Amino acid sequence: MVEHIHPIAETASETSAAVDASAANSSAKVNLLGMSETKLIAFFETLGEPKFRAVQVLKWIHQLGADNFDDMTNVSKSLRAKLNLCAEIRAPEVIKQLDSTDGTRKFLIRVSGGNVVETVYIPEGDRGTLCVSSQVGCSLDCSFCATGKQGFNRDLTAAEIIGQVWIAAKSFGQLVANGPRAVTNVVMMGMGEPLLNFDNVVDSMNLMMHDNAYGISKRRVTLSTSGVVPQLDRLSQYTDACLAISLHAPNDELRNELVPINRKYPIAMLLDSAKRYIADMPDNHRKITIEYTLIDQVNDRPHHAHELAELLRDVPVKINLIPFNPFNLSNYKRVSNNALRKFQDILIEAGYIATVRTTRGDDIDAACGQLAGTVNDITKRSERHRARFEEAQPIKIIG
Numbered sequence: 001m002v003e004h005i006h007p008i009a010e011t012a013s014e015t016s017a018a019v020d021a022s023a024a025n026s027s028a029k030v031n032l033l034g035m036s037e038t039k040l041i042a043f044f045e046t047l048g049e050p051k052f053r054a055v056q057v058l059k060w061i062h063q064l065g066a067d068n069f070d071d072m073t074n075v076s077k078s079l080r081a082k083l084n085l086c087a088e089i090r091a092p093e094v095i096k097q098l099d100s101t102d103g104t105r106k107f108l109i110r111v112s113g114g115n116v117v118e119t120v121y122i123p124e125g126d127r128g129t130l131c132v133s134s135q136v137g138c139s140l141d142c143s144f145c146a147t148g149k150q151g152f153n154r155d156l157t158a159a160e161i162i163g164q165v166w167i168a169a170k171s172f173g174q175l176v177a178n179g180p181r182a183v184t185n186v187v188m189m190g191m192g193e194p195l196l197n198f199d200n201v202v203d204s205m206n207l208m209m210h211d212n213a214y215g216i217s218k219r220r221v222t223l224s225t226s227g228v229v230p231q232l233d234r235l236s237q238y239t240d241a242c243l244a245i246s247l248h249a250p251n252d253e254l255r256n257e258l259v260p261i262n263r264k265y266p267i268a269m270l271l272d273s274a275k276r277y278i279a280d281m282p283d284n285h286r287k288i289t290i291e292y293t294l295i296d297q298v299n300d301r302p303h304h305a306h307e308l309a310e311l312l313r314d315v316p317v318k319i320n321l322i323p324f325n326p327f328n329l330s331n332y333k334r335v336s337n338n339a340l341r342k343f344q345d346i347l348i349e350a351g352y353i354a355t356v357r358t359t360r361g362d363d364i365d366a367a368c369g370q371l372a373g374t375v376n377d378i379t380k381r382s383e384r385h386r387a388r389f390e391e392a393q394p395i396k397i398i399g
């Protein structure tokens, strides 16, 4: 494992006076980084500037990685001066970059309030998938998820969400040198529940797919949800990205335990809503990705696989099996290789596409569900979990 401390972090700590001054300036300025094209055009209108100027600036930011108006050589000097007075392009700060031996790269990103979120880049052949966070922590508290155990602090802003793509693309030279496309796919599978931060997530995903921004195909941007049904019901009005459902259990009784939001929006309701989402898509060959984290002896038995095959009979799906990734504060164990193979075979025999997600970035704790960052937990949940967990541990006899 190679550990880099990003130069931005070092420079920032050395020049605190300059940072303070720029922070004072920046608070009054409008950050353009998270603005959708429509919002940017509206903002330019308030400055008395035409639409095409907004489009030029949008391209500078997202296609060329600019964070300084003075670099925008095809924008008039007077407009640049105007923008310098009232606006800025401010990405969140990368405090650490961790590179795994398998090519996975994790960014620790500081957002305001003393919080740190995580973004993971996973290269695989000619594909580069970025796993993006949507919230600081998560309020939904799924029993197998490190982010859930961290509690919740706040929603990320659109600038902080699209900023993760901007940072990753830039770190691979995609933007600055107009180099080859490094980020080919995005999955909203980092920290947080994207549908609980609806507007900022939708604006950010639409920038990922927009031709004047990152131009990633709608088949390569995926929103993953544990099932916030009322928001899922609205989603097709705002985006046509792909959909993944974190199911993890074939019946309500078990899912209530693993994914507590199921008590409010049970499986039948969730699958109906997901079916309506893909039915609303203009291209009608879409499949819903079903994510199923396999936990030893909990949801990995052959009868669970048969029940799952039955449950999904009328739903157009592909199934992605995720071996549980252990973390401290959890007593669950990873599925055995035998049980995993058997589970997959049952689904394949029943006619499903069932793939296994390989664990990547193990040496830098970058695997699914291990993203914990530093959450200034306003829910106090992390304390409660730690107390309960420590109580449940057998007393260690030393000597």
Ligand code: SAH
Residues within 6 Å of the ligand: 144, 145, 146, 188, 189, 190, 191, 192, 193, 194, 224, 225, 226, 245, 246, 291, 292, 293, 322, 323, 324, 325, 326, 368, 369, 370
């Ligand atoms: N909140 C959203 C997106 C973030 S979680 C959701 O729940 O879908 C992204 C994926 O990682 C989900 O499928 C989640 O169930 C899975 N995951 C969480 N913890 C995990 C763990 N410890 N091991 C393996 N997968 C995990």
Ligand code: SF4
Residues within 6 Å of the ligand: 138, 139, 140, 141, 142, 145, 146, 147, 148, 149, 190, 191, 192, 193, 226, 246
């Ligand atoms: Fe939140 Fe998703 Fe983790 Fe559940 S699995 S606690 S919804 S991040």
